[in-house]
Amino acid sequence: xxxxxxxxxxxxxxxxxxxxxxxxxxxxxxxxxxxxxxxxxxxxxxxxxxxxxxxxxxxxxxxx
Numbered sequence: 001x002x003x004x005x006x007x008x009x010x011x012x013x014x015x016x017x018x019x020x021x022x023x024x025x026x027x028x029x030x031x032x033x034x035x036x037x038x039x040x041x042x043x044x045x046x047x048x049x050x051x052x053x054x055x056x057x058x059x060x061x062x063x064x
Contacts, residue, residue, distance in 0.1 A: 005022060006020040006021070006022045006031070007020060007021055007022060008020045008021075008033065016033050016034070017033060017034055018032075018033050019031070019032055019033070020032075020033055023044075024041075026044075027041045027042065027043060027044075028041070028042050028043070028044055028047040029041050030042075
């Protein structure tokens with residue numbers, strides 16, 4: 001599978017300080033825009049479960 005370009009959340013606006021995501025070789029890759037050389041890879045299923053956890057408030061205690 002070809003690699004797609006990096007995408008950032010529309011909530012980031014014009015800020016360059018954000019989390020970016022793309023797909024590459026069937027995996028989901030994440031990076032922080034200011035530390036572009038550090039890339040975290042995961043499966044699409046695990047990433048979907050992570051996003052659902054965020055939506056469900058599972059990690060809200062971390063932001064406090």
